[in-house]
Amino acid sequence: MEYYSNAISQLIQQLSRLPGIGQKSAQRLAFHIINMPQEQVEKLAASMTGARANVRYCKCCQTLTDQELCPICSNPRRDHSVIMVVENPRDMAAYEKTGKFEGVYHVLHGAISPMMGIGPDDIRLKELMQRLQSDVSEVIIATNSSLEGETTAMYISRLIKPTGIKVSRIASGVPVGGDLEYIDEVTLLRALEGRVDL
Amino acid sequence: MEYYSNAISQLIQQLSRLPGIGQKSAQRLAFHIINMPQEQVEKLAASMTGARANVRYCKCCQTLTDQELCPICSNPRRDHSVIMVVENPRDMAAYEKTGKFEGVYHVLHGAISPMMGIGPDDIRLKELMQRLQSDVSEVIIATNSSLEGETTAMYISRLIKPTGIKVSRIASGVPVGGDLEYIDEVTLLRALEGRVDL
Numbered sequence: 001m002e003y004y005s006n007a008i009s010q011l012i013q014q015l016s017r018l019p020g021i022g023q024k025s026a027q028r029l030a031f032h033i034i035n036m037p038q039e040q041v042e043k044l045a046a047s048m049t050g051a052r053a054n055v056r057y058c059k060c061c062q063t064l065t066d067q068e069l070c071p072i073c074s075n076p077r078r079d080h081s082v083i084m085v086v087e088n089p090r091d092m093a094a095y096e097k098t099g100k101f102e103g104v105y106h107v108l109h110g111a112i113s114p115m116m117g118i119g120p121d122d123i124r125l126k127e128l129m130q131r132l133q134s135d136v137s138e139v140i141i142a143t144n145s146s147l148e149g150e151t152t153a154m155y156i157s158r159l160i161k162p163t164g165i166k167v168s169r170i171a172s173g174v175p176v177g178g179d180l181e182y183i184d185e186v187t188l189l190r191a192l193e194g195r196v197d198l
Numbered sequence: 199m200e201y202y203s204n205a206i207s208q209l210i211q212q213l214s215r216l217p218g219i220g221q222k223s224a225q226r227l228a229f230h231i232i233n234m235p236q237e238q239v240e241k242l243a244a245s246m247t248g249a250r251a252n253v254r255y256c257k258c259c260q261t262l263t264d265q266e267l268c269p270i271c272s273n274p275r276r277d278h279s280v281i282m283v284v285e286n287p288r289d290m291a292a293y294e295k296t297g298k299f300e301g302v303y304h305v306l307h308g309a310i311s312p313m314m315g316i317g318p319d320d321i322r323l324k325e326l327m328q329r330l331q332s333d334v335s336e337v338i339i340a341t342n343s344s345l346e347g348e349t350t351a352m353y354i355s356r357l358i359k360p361t362g363i364k365v366s367r368i369a370s371g372v373p374v375g376g377d378l379e380y381i382d383e384v385t386l387l388r389a390l391e392g393r394v395d396l
Binding site: 003004005006007008010011014015017018019020021025027028029030031032033034036038041042043044045046047048049050051052053054055064065066067070071072088089090092093096097 | 242251
């Protein structure tokens with residue numbers, strides 16, 4: 001990139017290392033940043049280094065947070081006896097956006113994947129099992145509907161069942177508003193298997 | 199976003215203000231940044247503030263650079279008598295990638311657009327006219343093939359013609375490898391008008 005000066009090509013190179021940002025987007029972002037008000041660039045940069053430096057795992061649910069306990073675990077109005085297990089903080093945020101789940105979460109930070117060499121000890125399962133020693137009535141497994149997510153769900157349910165705590169799995173099927181014509185066969189079969197009486 | 203702690207939601211908010219980065223991408227980027235090695239995050243942040251603080255306009259061609267003259271204007275092996283006029287630094291980089299243009303550039307930072315209220319004084323035209331007082335043999339207008347780009351090209355060519363300096367416009371037509379079937383009519387007509395003898 002000798003056609004850009006040093007400061008610019010360095011910025012482009014740094015930006016293009018971020019996920020989903022190719023060479024073209026990195027260029028566009030770089031020039032946008034160069035044209036932003038100085039103070040706004042400093043705010044953006046500070047929010048990055050600040051988040052990186054201060055964010056850690058919630059002592060209870062293991063999500064990423066800047067306090068000892070995340071906003072949900074420290075909220076007394078949540079039902080702490082119902083735990084929804086998710087793969088990552090973004091999945092947790094997705095369920096929070098529905099505004100209908102009143103329990104708490106447990107973030108695994110991954111899923112079991114023999115293919116990728118990720119075993120039960122590589123995700124935050126031990127921490128989940130420890131939480132079950134307090135008063136828990138139900139564990140809802142909301143890992144993804146992928147091979148890894150299903151494997152993880154099976155593994156966790158087998159681990160929890162002996163404790164007598166109720167274990168459930170979120171439903172899998174045709175998305176609301178989905179047109180059957182465009183839905184893959186595995187999902188269609190899953191929806192058929194999971195049919196409910198009307 | 200009360201489901202994310204402060205540091206995280208602030209980072210997501212800052213990132214989502216960048217062009218082409220929606221709420222979902224901002225979330226993905228934020229968690230990626232939080233998981234990056236600390237030193238790498240600091241490098242990314244520093245490259246942003248550094249570029250913003252040090253980058254200015256090249257004294258000659260008006261592109262963005264961190265020196266008084268950009269790498270191209272300060273290169274004695276370039277042909278400084280041939281000036282290619284482009285709308286922005288990314289267009290300049292696009293032509294540089296071809297590796298075949300040996301002249302220099304002039305970056306307008308925009309195009310004339312009566313619709314958007316951008317007139318000839320709002321782009322770096324005055325600086326181009328000043329450059330023509332030194333030894334220039336040809337000005338190649340490489341503004342975009344849009345309404346604004348064409349308007350700008352016409353305006354510049356009328357401005358330069360009286361000086362006797364050669365003015366040319368890059369060709370417009372069917373892109374190489376393009377399938378006629380999928381090309382818009384305006385481009386097809388343009389390609390017909392611009393046909394060359396074989």
